[in-house]
Amino acid sequence: MRTGPSQEEIRRQNLGALLRHVHLRGATSRAELTTALGLNRSTIGALTADLASAGLVSEAIPKQRGRGAGRPSLVVRPESARVHAWAFSIEVDRLQAARIGLGGVVLDRRELGRPRGLVAAETAPLLAGALKEMRRAVPPGTIGVGAGIAVCGMVRREDGLVRLSPHAGWVNEPIGATLATELGADTPVVVANVADVCAFAEHARGAAAGCDNVIYLYGDVGVGAGIIAGGRQLTGHGGYGGEVGHMVVNRHGSPCECGSRGCWETEIGEYALLKAADRPEAFGREAVLAVFDAADRGDARAQTAVRQVGDWLGFGVGNLVNLFNPEMVIFGGTMRDLYLAAAAQVRSRLNSVALSACLEHVRLRTPQLGNDAALIGAAELAFERLLADPLDAS
């Protein structure tokens, strides 16, 4: 017969809950923790002492003393400078590496341009070089909890293998395993799709904090979605769910790099916008932004392109709203700029496609974490192990 959890299991769960609270919310008084976690004061005191002796949190008397009588409640804060995760993001035009402290603090970061089509064998040494540089600046006595990698591609959940990154030509690339050899065998590495990672970050500590049904639409050349349904990340059986860029929306549309035709990303991705704006030779984020800028300055061709592509954006989002009934849709990558430039078209098409019941509470948003979402989210993946069992993982 299965009995309830043991005292030790409960203690470990509570340690994780307390650490997660200060990791996500920042410095919190013992009194607030008592209320937030539903535990009594002596339990909070004992848990905090355990986490402090492991070097994960610190306690201090608050600087601003209240006017009321009585002792002030000690404030518990994450040891952001001491406990860190490594975070990497591999996006179509750039590579980023960062050291991120507990609490989501960016302690150090490096950004590198990425030529289109850079193969995995050339990508890993660039990130490893950035890692080496950052390692030199790490003070002694710090605790590294692992590494997270966000990749624009389809990632197998069980082992982080990048199955396909069509715009870079990657097929079955073990980028996580390659970087793990640089990080050291004892460093756990988690790899995930960049849209999933951004959704995770915005849900944990960004625009979607407190929302349980969220779609984060990430786009550049390709388009993907990180989907959170009922508070949980929806990744599908193998980890490949959310490939919304390959929803076929136009059977007479253009060929897609996935081998199909008329996929959504062939109507809203970078190439679609540049082609519609009569700039077929251009590519890259700067070229995309130049179209929005031209439209803003009254260039008729650019305005038509933005309206046309914005209409397709609303068309697809309307279908996603019908499928998932989200309370929030976040537009990231160049989808952010497209949404801002064509908000009226997006809204108008969305309203005509989506069922009114599915649509009634949808909020359309841009990312609160901006360009940091992929790195913050990659670090969050690495912190998960620590938050699940703080004393075991540290």
Ligand SMILES: [Zn+2]
């Ligand atoms: Zn496709």
